[in-house]
Amino acid sequence: xxxxxxxxxxxxxxxxxxMGGDHGPAITLPACRAFLARHADVELTxxxxxxxxxxxxxxxxxRRVTASEVVTMDDPVEVALRRKRDSSMRVxxxxxxxxxxxxxxxxxxxxxxxxLMAVARYLLKxxxxxxxxxxxxxxxxxxxxxxxxxxxxANVDCTPEHLLQFAVMGSALVTAVEGRxxxxxxxxxIGEEAIxxxxxxxxxxxxxxxxAAGGHLSFHGNVExxxxxxxxxxxVVCDGFVGNVLLKTSEGLASMLSEFIRQEFTRTPLARxxxxxxxxxxxxxxxxxxxxxxxxxxxxxxxxxxxxxxGSADAxxxxxxxxxAYDAARNRLLERVHDRIAATxxxxxxEGVAGGDGLADRRxx
Amino acid sequence: xxxxxxxxxxxxxxxxxxMGGDHGPAITLPACRAFLARHADVELTxxxxxxxxxxxxxxxxxRRVTASEVVTMDDPVEVALRRKRDSSMRVxxxxxxxxxxxxxxxxxxxxxxxxLMAVARYLLKxxxxxxxxxxxxxxxxxxxxxxxxxxxxANVDCTPEHLLQFAVMGSALVTAVEGRxxxxxxxxxIGEEAIxxxxxxxxxxxxxxxxAAGGHLSFHGNVExxxxxxxxxxxVVCDGFVGNVLLKTSEGLASMLSEFIRQEFTRTPLARxxxxxxxxxxxxxxxxxxxxxxxxxxxxxxxxxxxxxxGSADAxxxxxxxxxAYDAARNRLLERVHDRIAATxxxxxxEGVAGGDGLADRRxx
Numbered sequence: 097x098x099x100x101x102x103x104x105x106x107x108x109x110x111x112x113x114x115m116g117g118d119h120g121p122a123i124t125l126p127a128c129r130a131f132l133a134r135h136a137d138v139e140l141t142x143x144x145x146x147x148x149x150x151x152x153x154x155x156x157x158x159r160r161v162t163a164s165e166v167v168t169m170d171d172p173v174e175v176a177l178r179r180k181r182d183s184s185m186r187v188x189x190x191x192x193x194x195x196x197x198x199x200x201x202x203x204x205x206x207x208x209x210x211x212l213m214a215v216a217r218y219l220l221k222x223x224x225x226x227x228x229x230x231x232x233x234x235x236x237x238x239x240x241x242x243x244x245x246x247x248x249x250a251n252v253d254c255t256p257e258h259l260l261q262f263a264v265m266g267s268a269l270v271t272a273v274e275g276r277x278x279x280x281x282x283x284x285x286i287g288e289e290a291i292x293x294x295x296x297x298x299x300x301x302x303x304x305x306x307x308a309a310g311g312h313l314s315f316h317g318n319v320e321x322x323x324x325x326x327x328x329x330x331x332v333v334c335d336g337f338v339g340n341v342l343l344k345t346s347e348g349l350a351s352m353l354s355e356f357i358r359q360e361f362t363r364t365p366l367a368r369x370x371x372x373x374x375x376x377x378x379x380x381x382x383x384x385x386x387x388x389x390x391x392x393x394x395x396x397x398x399x400x401x402x403x404x405x406x407g408s409a410d411a412x413x414x415x416x417x418x419x420x421a422y423d424a425a426r427n428r429l430l431e432r433v434h435d436r437i438a439a440t441x442x443x444x445x446x447e448g449v450a451g452g453d454g455l456a457d458r459r460x461x
Numbered sequence: 462x463x464x465x466x467x468x469x470x471x472x473x474x475x476x477x478x479x480m481g482g483d484h485g486p487a488i489t490l491p492a493c494r495a496f497l498a499r500h501a502d503v504e505l506t507x508x509x510x511x512x513x514x515x516x517x518x519x520x521x522x523x524r525r526v527t528a529s530e531v532v533t534m535d536d537p538v539e540v541a542l543r544r545k546r547d548s549s550m551r552v553x554x555x556x557x558x559x560x561x562x563x564x565x566x567x568x569x570x571x572x573x574x575x576x577l578m579a580v581a582r583y584l585l586k587x588x589x590x591x592x593x594x595x596x597x598x599x600x601x602x603x604x605x606x607x608x609x610x611x612x613x614x615a616n617v618d619c620t621p622e623h624l625l626q627f628a629v630m631g632s633a634l635v636t637a638v639e640g641r642x643x644x645x646x647x648x649x650x651i652g653e654e655a656i657x658x659x660x661x662x663x664x665x666x667x668x669x670x671x672x673a674a675g676g677h678l679s680f681h682g683n684v685e686x687x688x689x690x691x692x693x694x695x696x697v698v699c700d701g702f703v704g705n706v707l708l709k710t711s712e713g714l715a716s717m718l719s720e721f722i723r724q725e726f727t728r729t730p731l732a733r734x735x736x737x738x739x740x741x742x743x744x745x746x747x748x749x750x751x752x753x754x755x756x757x758x759x760x761x762x763x764x765x766x767x768x769x770x771x772g773s774a775d776a777x778x779x780x781x782x783x784x785x786a787y788d789a790a791r792n793r794l795l796e797r798v799h800d801r802i803a804a805t806x807x808x809x810x811x812e813g814v815a816g817g818d819g820l821a822d823r824r825x826x
Contacts, residue, residue, distance in 0.1 A: 320705075321712070323713070324710060326713060337658065340651040341685075345689060356746055377736070384725070
């Protein structure tokens with residue numbers, strides 16, 4: 097919808113928190129090495145302890161920045177924020193700032209989500225017009241594409257204005273990473289009819305319709321939980337509580353079903369034989385829904401691009417997170433979010449869409 | 462936890478709205494006939510047009526009550542409530558009332574959920590101490606048992622007190638239908654830690670801890686979306702918006718995965734051969750997660766038992782809904798809900814737990 101043409105970056109500098117996640121450098125370093133080999137236009141800044149980064153000493157297009165501390169997966173936000181001031185996570189995010197020696201375009205970490213969001217928010221601040229950053233991930237759909245869902249848990253109570261901001265940011269993300277010029281947005285609700293849902297949802301729908309009428313996004317209307325997997329829209333917007341529940345529910349269901357399949361195919365000797373015959377088919381199925389292929393959630397709304405890998409990611413999965421971060425940075429997601437939010441807010445008839453519920457009330461005709 | 466011993470009913474009278482659902486009598490009648498044959502202690506009251514019920518004229522333990530109208534799956538609540546006063550749905554629910562000629566113990570309908578809830582609420586009223594009825598369904602879990610989840614969409618905005626009421630009603634349901642004496646309850650949240658979630662959730666957790674301390678239910682603590690499928694607790698409590706989203710999301714994901722399995726097993730001639738070899742195993746898997754086996758959602762908190770079958774149910778699925786309704790009625794779910802709610806409310810230190818948020822505030826030590 098934006099008419100601004102943003103040329104892709106010729107070189108993309110990715111800063112990697114190599115110590116984050118359940119496995120740290122054991123998986124981040126091999127993933128970084130493979131990624132470097134595959135992308136000639138990438139420069140990496142690896143952050144970690146000097147011992148951990150030693151194996152990368154001779155790599156080309158790669159610099160190392162040492163950090164003496166590590167934020168663990170169990171560290172409370174306060175520890176990451178106030179105590180471990182020389183953590184790899186914090187040092188990595190700081191590399192995004194304009195005053196860094198060689199500023200990076202995007203940061204990737206598999207560290208704990210709460211700490212990552214808090215440190216990123218503290219160091220980078222939010223984009224003007226964004227009250228709260230959001231976490232966006234992708235889920236596979238029946239069209240063999242991805243549905244981008246946000247927020248995934250950063251924001252428990254959301255106003256209609258927050259949901260509008262999520263919609264704009266999610267659209268920018270899909271354009272940058274999935275290459276879709278005019279992504280459609282669905283508002284997650286408990287029925288397609290406009291009269292359904294809470295007051296917040298109804299007012300959010302009004303704001304979204306208004307933004308769509310002004311050409312700021314492509315609003316499909318209400319969608320339901322099953323539409324995520326149908327691929328009805330490119331983006332699905334919801335508050336962080338609902339988003340987190342639907343993500344965990346989906347993970348739990350998928351995991352139960354694959355466990356049941358495994359159990360049935362190993363129950364009897366005959367079943368094991370059938371498994372052998374079906375192995376190539378089962379492998380194809382597994383790879384089609386492999387969550388490692390869509391690893392890499394975006395922290396949106398900050399003055400710097402941060403991608404979060406799953407903590408339990410292996411090198412294959414971590415490389416996919418690097419890939420999503422690369423696409424986002426290369427296609428200038430940061431500027432896209434900034435431009436789209438600015439345009440949407442500037443077109444709002446009442447000043448200060450951010451915060452408060454007043455606007456929506458005033459907007460209802 | 463209740464010390465009252467409730468003897469099972471010797472005879473169970475089930476009233477069936479035979480016209481409800483996508484297929485009406487074509488599936489409800491065969492299901493009823495099979496169910497009658499399997500349960501010698503059951504008497505049925507079939508409600509529908511006289512033509513539709515004609516095939517049942519000669520059945521034993523079966524009476525017919527005619528209704529001239531049918532609530533369609535698309536009828537708005539207002540139509541069901543005010544215009545179609547002689548609908549099979551309404552006439553069926555009315556058979557639960559004490560002033561009916563031969564009052565039934567439980568009603569089963571595959572009619573549209575909104576209309577069913579509205580008509581049931583209008584005719585039956587809520588149990589004393591219950592602000593809002595809830596819809597409870599079961600989902601399969603890794604322990605090869607069922608997890609009961611409520612609310613599924615009847616209540617969009619819930620107070621902590623509503624969530625407490627859902628927990629008590631859900632516990633009674635599991636005791637009656639699943640035969641578990643002391644079911645555990647989890648509060649759906651976005652993290653297991655007590656500090657997570659919205660203010661409503663935190664206060665609900667306090668109320669649930671208090672109720673558990675008083676012996677009114679068995680509160681496990683916070684659970685996450687994936688715990689539903691792990692079977693961490695027997696009951697999972699959430700507001701209707703979240704419950705509806707997680708149900709639809711689960712249905713959508715399961716449907717996508719089974720479609721992907723089908724596609725992979727038919728992609729090439731070799732894959733088709735593998736499918737042939739794997740057929741018995743795939744069938745076992747399919748039957749293990751067959752949603753027809755857990756058809757039958759309970760409308761809880763009304764002065765009468767109503768079960769809702771999926772609208773698209775076939776005879777096999779509808780018979781399962783009859784089975785759940787039968788178990789609930791036979792094990793006197795109505796009295797269990799009434800007794801447990803009364804006991805919980807009576808033990809509350811502040812009068813009038815129903816409505817408002819004030820109580821929870823006062824209860825926080």
